Amino acid sequence: MTTVMRLLPPRLGARIAEFRQLDRRRRKYLTTKYVLKLEPVLPGKFAKKMKRRLAKYSPFPQPATKPEYPGRTARIRLIEADLKRAAGRIPG
């Protein structure tokens, strides 16, 4: 047990010891979750980063946002360029 842990109240110390046994992903998820409890006082940018981290390590897949062009392919890009060029939209 580290010195810091000796100084902590026994229950919290036990909690931390238990916490250290969890797998890395779970630890990251939980620390982020606890940090985000302080969201009202956290700098906006940092809170945003923490939310991204929470999403990354969450055990549940995140709700989706709709992509602009779900079916866009490399061939579509080429055809689009052909179209624009043929219409004189891309200077020769």
Added chain:
Amino acid sequence: MHIVIDLQGAQCESRFRGIGRYSLLLAKAIARNRGDNRITIALNSVFPESIDTLKAEFEGILGLDCIKVWRGLGFVHGRDPTNAWRRQASEKIYEAFLAELQPDIVLVSSLFEGFADDSVSRVPSAHRAWATAVILYDLIPLIYKDAYLTSSVVSSWYARKLENLRRADLLLAISASSGIEAEEHLRYPADRIANISGAADPKFQKITVDQKEAERLKTTYKIARPFVLCAPGGFDHHKNVDGLIRAWANLPDRIRNTRQLVIASRIHKATERRLDKVRKKAGLGSKDIVFTGYVPDPDLIRLYNLTELCVFPSRHEGFGLPALEAMSCGAPTIGSNASAVPEVIGREDAMFDPEDPAAFARLVAELLEAPDRRAELSRFALERAELFSWDRSARIAVEALERIQSERSERVEPAVSRPHRLAVVAPTSDLRLGAAHRLLPLLPELAWRYEIDVVAASGSADASHLPDGVSGCLTREAFRREAGRYDRILYCLGGAGDADIADLALEIPGTVILTEAELAARLDRSLEPGVRLRLLRACHGFADFADPAADPARAATSGPLVHDVVARSLGILAGSAAVARASADAGVPDAADWPIVPFAHAPAERPLPTRRDARTRLGLDDTTPSLVVLCDPASEAATLAAVKAVAAAAPEGTRLLVLAPAPGADRTRLANALAARGLGAPDIMLFDPGHGPALAVVSAAADAAVAFGAAVEAHASGLALDLADAGLTVVSAAAAPSTGAAVEAALAQSGTAFTVSGPDGEPDAAASADLLTASLERIYSRSDVGLRQATGAIAALERTPDDRDDWGRAAEALSLTFPATRAPRQLLVDVSELSQRDARSGVQRVVRNILRNWLQNPPAGYQVQPVYATTHHGYRYATRFTLDFLGHPVGEVEDDEIDFAPGDILFMLDLQHHVAQMQRAFYQTARHHGVKVYFLVHDLLPILLDGIFPPQMRTLHEDWLSVVAESDGAFCVSRAVAHELSDWIRDTGRLKPHPFRIGWFHHGSDFTGSKSWTGLPADAEAVLATLESRPTFLMVGTLEPRKGHAQTLDAFEALWAEGVDVNLAIVGKEGWLVDDLAKRLRGHKERGKRLFWLEGVSDEYLERAYAASVCLIAASRGEGFGLPLIEAAQYKLPIMARDIPVFREVAGEHAFFFSASDGTELAAEVQKWLALYRDGRHPTSDAMPRLTWEETSARLASAIVEEDFLIELRQPRPEPVA
């Protein structure tokens, strides 16, 4: 005759109305009565929900290959004027799509669509290659302009449609009345109108409705009294429903109070409110009239069979299908005496004036009080309905189509065509330089067929050197502007200026003629490493990278990188068989099938300097022997070796003039490398063979040449032939017994057996020109005709899009309508979760194993391409992930968006719930455009086992399975799961019109293929020693409530209390909803003594744990497969398994099965097993059937490709109502 039926009428909003039903039933009847004609059904995938249904409708009548799907842009409806560009662009795609189908006649099922929806139809204006027939329903808006054409937007849209209608070659009128309307209001020639009439769907028939069913209908549709039925099929002005309500009010009270008027049609709230006002104004009560809203056909048929009387009060109808449907059910039917309705009703005494409410009321009252008359009318209705049939209508339609087509073919004169304009793209406008000089003898012949211009890809346009037959020349920039004016483009690749020509060929697709076998290698060297990797992936998949025996350095640097140019071109011509062969050897797809245009060897016409001048410029005197060394471009090492060998073999003082086909920077490096080996200037000089003037000087100055590598195949190498043209003896080092012999033969100007020379005989320019023309025309007649036509037409539109995303929308529609035809077939393997993170779960172990095996052994005929999507973007090739997965450096390569083409397969190997849901529309689009989409299903546990998964998992899994059910099928990890999935789809009503097929496979059991995680913790040896010290029971799997860990722990506590000295080892990380269990395990007094919880252990540690145990306990209450069972069998570890179907399937008789409901019962079962174990009578797993991952992967791939399935599900076809 090839008849293409544009069936958008059955896809758009009208599919809920008579027009939709008419279009579909007529199209099916035409298909049945097609005779010798060929039928193609054209569908627009802008209406995705209709496509599977319509395909199912034609099953058994037409093959799936007769149903072609195209794509308009969407957002094209005529109601919004800002849609104009998108609509016009869609029309161009529509026309080009039809052109590609090469129809003789196109039948437009409903021309007057697209005002409120996104359908697109058009009758081409002029010079069309096919005739167009249109089904004419009516001209009601034109006849009742005041009611329908009040807005300028509507009237101009309608006017445009009328213009189209006038251009049609044939009108198939659905009644005599609608045909007469076309004659009277459009002055359309009567001889080009055919009355094809119509019919009711055969499902509309006389049936008996039992009392219970009748009561249900009355309750469902709130019908309280005997009723008179009207199913108008809409509430437009001409349907005259207002008039019907007012007429109903004229009925005598004794009738009105004992009957209800039931109006059965889909109705908008606003319309219902308006008609309610009409009702109140007419003095009718709320119970007098019932608006049922939409009534499905089975119920409508029953209502027709139950009604006392059916009324059809329309002021105007094209045909009056609802009246005929009612009559087919034997309903006594009366109707108005206007337009086409009398053609259906067929008798005077059953008709009334729609504008005379009193007359209507009189007729209704008479009939309702005269059951005999109604019975007689019912008999008549059935007889009359017999006269109408779809087959009869279809036969009339086909006859009319054939007549119009034959008249047209007699009438149409062959068009006088102007010669095609051909652009020949060469390095400079002086065709005597570079690869294009091989075309020179052909140009006078080609000039008979084409108007030829030369494009200087690298230089300026200089008209002074234009050969005979060429009209003009233009620069690269001018060509970019004018490219649209050329009907044919020919890129000459194979010499100087290739990079510039390749650039243009990538930008503006055309036909490419390759004259150099070493082109691929040359282009290869000029590529950035990232680009090279991307092209390798596109060309080969990951086959080179996945082969463990392959040299990674070779895989990353060699390859047919001409692929990009090839893939983009409309077609490739090979200048010789050797070029095609070399390209095929390098893996360029279809290279073996390239047409060969054997260019007669045409000596370059460039003037050579004199020998003296050339030698002076190179600092050589007259007597110094000099030898050209023509290097193999394959590698720098080969060049170094060649130069070294020649230098060693040549007499002292010989100057070596080395032609090294390499980019500038590489040549400097090569020079330094040579100098470092003592092979520097002045004895050895390097030259760029692509530089014409330098080549001329070298050719004139040298005495002879030695050529290395495959480059010297006589027809393949322009360079070797150019040197031979210049009068040098060129000796092939490969053909000579040794380099020394080659050098000797060259300097002696002998050794004819291995001397490079041109082909025998005089070049036959006319034959080559014929071959070139035929090949060029064949390529242009088949490749991307539609795409080019549509692209040109859209680009030429006068307007420009208001929304800049419209270019992308148009490109997407073009890409889907005209899929790539020359791409290799792909097995696109979804790795959306694994490519983002490896959670090291069982699912991901399966993904890793199958993916690795598929990459190493792709199914025959397919490239395996891992792909992924995220919550932020659509599918991309997982190039970075795959390189890393295979242990190759990733570098700067980027992941491209995927391309797909008909024949590809998308297999959802990975499990990522949200991505799958988000890509739902993409899967559907891909399916509709010829891609098979399959999912891998591990289990349905979150749905089947209540309370042991977080509640949101159930919803998530259900939503995911809904997406799965829309695909072409699924492969389950066991037969048990296959049946569970099948039951779930049936029970939850998720059957679709298209077949959904379910297959199954079993996991592999070997670790060797899957070992990706090694390493042991510090205490591992001590733990393993304790496990080996007494009988150890092993449990493998994440801690989850369903896995039975808690019950097993109860059992072992009981055993320990009884003094049974055994270990329990649990391998698996903490899952969800197991907080109590985890706490119990962590604080257990036996922990570390006889109880072990090994969390997050490596595959290596797990393997050792299997070896140290005596029995595997599989206590799970539900599993998809039960991988630990098969892994235990791999280690000959006996198994105790809960008696559930999937464990029975996997382990058969090779396990001890138990059905304990609590810890005590399980403890007793363990005791039983121990007793058997001690006597050596316990079931062993040694002979348990199991597969390796290699076998599993091969079987799964074969099942996917060969469509080997266990179960097929589909929505049942609607049965006739009985």
